[in-house]
Amino acid sequence: MKSVGRPSAKERKPYNMDAIVDVAVQVFLQRGYDGASLDQVAEAAGITKASIYYHADGKEALLARGAGRALDALFAVLEEPAAQDGREIDRLKHVVKRTVEITVNRLPEVALLLRVRGNTETERWILEQRRRFDRLVANIVKEAQLKGEIRGDIDAGLVTRLLFGMLNSITEWYRPGGGLSAGDIVAAATRIAFDGLE
Amino acid sequence: MKSVGRPSAKERKPYNMDAIVDVAVQVFLQRGYDGASLDQVAEAAGITKASIYYHADGKEALLARGAGRALDALFAVLEEPAAQDGREIDRLKHVVKRTVEITVNRLPEVALLLRVRGNTETERWILEQRRRFDRLVANIVKEAQLKGEIRGDIDAGLVTRLLFGMLNSITEWYRPGGGLSAGDIVAAATRIAFDGLE
Numbered sequence: 001m002k003s004v005g006r007p008s009a010k011e012r013k014p015y016n017m018d019a020i021v022d023v024a025v026q027v028f029l030q031r032g033y034d035g036a037s038l039d040q041v042a043e044a045a046g047i048t049k050a051s052i053y054y055h056a057d058g059k060e061a062l063l064a065r066g067a068g069r070a071l072d073a074l075f076a077v078l079e080e081p082a083a084q085d086g087r088e089i090d091r092l093k094h095v096v097k098r099t100v101e102i103t104v105n106r107l108p109e110v111a112l113l114l115r116v117r118g119n120t121e122t123e124r125w126i127l128e129q130r131r132r133f134d135r136l137v138a139n140i141v142k143e144a145q146l147k148g149e150i151r152g153d154i155d156a157g158l159v160t161r162l163l164f165g166m167l168n169s170i171t172e173w174y175r176p177g178g179g180l181s182a183g184d185i186v187a188a189a190t191r192i193a194f195d196g197l198e
Numbered sequence: 199m200k201s202v203g204r205p206s207a208k209e210r211k212p213y214n215m216d217a218i219v220d221v222a223v224q225v226f227l228q229r230g231y232d233g234a235s236l237d238q239v240a241e242a243a244g245i246t247k248a249s250i251y252y253h254a255d256g257k258e259a260l261l262a263r264g265a266g267r268a269l270d271a272l273f274a275v276l277e278e279p280a281a282q283d284g285r286e287i288d289r290l291k292h293v294v295k296r297t298v299e300i301t302v303n304r305l306p307e308v309a310l311l312l313r314v315r316g317n318t319e320t321e322r323w324i325l326e327q328r329r330r331f332d333r334l335v336a337n338i339v340k341e342a343q344l345k346g347e348i349r350g351d352i353d354a355g356l357v358t359r360l361l362f363g364m365l366n367s368i369t370e371w372y373r374p375g376g377g378l379s380a381g382d383i384v385a386a387a388t389r390i391a392f393d394g395l396e
Contacts, residue, residue, distance in 0.1 A: 163390070
């Protein structure tokens with residue numbers, strides 16, 4: 001039996017958990033999580049599958065780590081002072097701004113987070129975290145409506161879904177280096193959502 | 199060799215191409231297109247793989263048919279009189295309204311269309327059709343901006359991506375029979391996008 005602790009000299013470079021997660025996220029995005037295999041992750045990383053097992057328990061662990069990066073960043077936003085204090089509409093605008101920034105800066109991880117379907121326990125855990133995030137944002141929307149700071153003629157849950165649907169779409173069309181900054185997208189999304197196109 | 203033209207008596211019900219595409223779309227959505235196999239489609243349909251091959255050339259053909267239903271419906275919208283004539287902003291609002299209606303009424307097919315990644319020739323053809331649709335909508339946005347009917351301080355392409363990102367998100371959270379009609383979503387999306395939340 002091969003030692004799993006010592007990658008062979010044939011391997012292209014030393015790997016740590018973070019680097020393996022980087023590669024796994026890319027492979028999961030390209031093949032779909034269900035369609036991707038640990039063999040493909042190993043091949044893309046240029047290491048043996050045994051080396052991956054030395055760092056992670058398997059495919060689900062790599063998904064949890066990859067999507068977890070996006071979840072950690074998004075939940076941290078809700079703890080920021082500007083998301084906690086002040087007028088409700090300003091708290092909401094802050095969450096919108098920071099969500100766009102995180103999406104642009106952690107594009108692969110957020111894309112992976114949003115493409116999770118729920119066929120495994122880890123995927124279902126990720127979906128539950130997403131629902132928890134949505135509920136916390138919907139609460140801010142509801143408070144902003146109660147104070148008359150935003151329109152109250154649309155259900156708060158529906159506002160949240162449509163607003164974050166707009167932001168989440170960034171993972172589908174944003175290309176880094178394409179001349180569009182996070183700030184450009186924040187400005188555009190905030191104008192459309194809060195002031196409207198008309 | 200088994201005859202592919204005559205499904206055996208063991209099969210649960212007679213199948214035609216449309217029914218097989220219905221099942222294939224569901225399996226592709228559940229497993230991801232890359233992760234799904236023709237065996238899984240056959241199992242879900244309760245027929246043999248040979249019966250599928252009698253109707254369709256294989257997995258890519260089923261994807262083309264499934265996503266094609268959504269593409270056909272969406273491109274047909276652009277040919278409707280209300281999308282062709284009148285003020286540009288009203289043309290745009292009509293396209294928004296009909297896109298929501300088609301998304302709600304053809305939920306699985308539109309979801310499949312939006313999850314295509316581009317690993318096969320058929321997927322790349324679908325992505326090219328999506329880009330063509332986006333360009334046609336962006337042209338309406340641009341004309342509406344030139345006539346001063348909608349705000350001109352955001353690039354037309356970016357407006358289109360964010361606006362349709364909001365609409366496309368319907369496939370991620372809409373549950374038929376949940377008490378929300380297509381009309382409710384049209385009203386909410388139109389208010390947010392054109393009038394704004396504030």
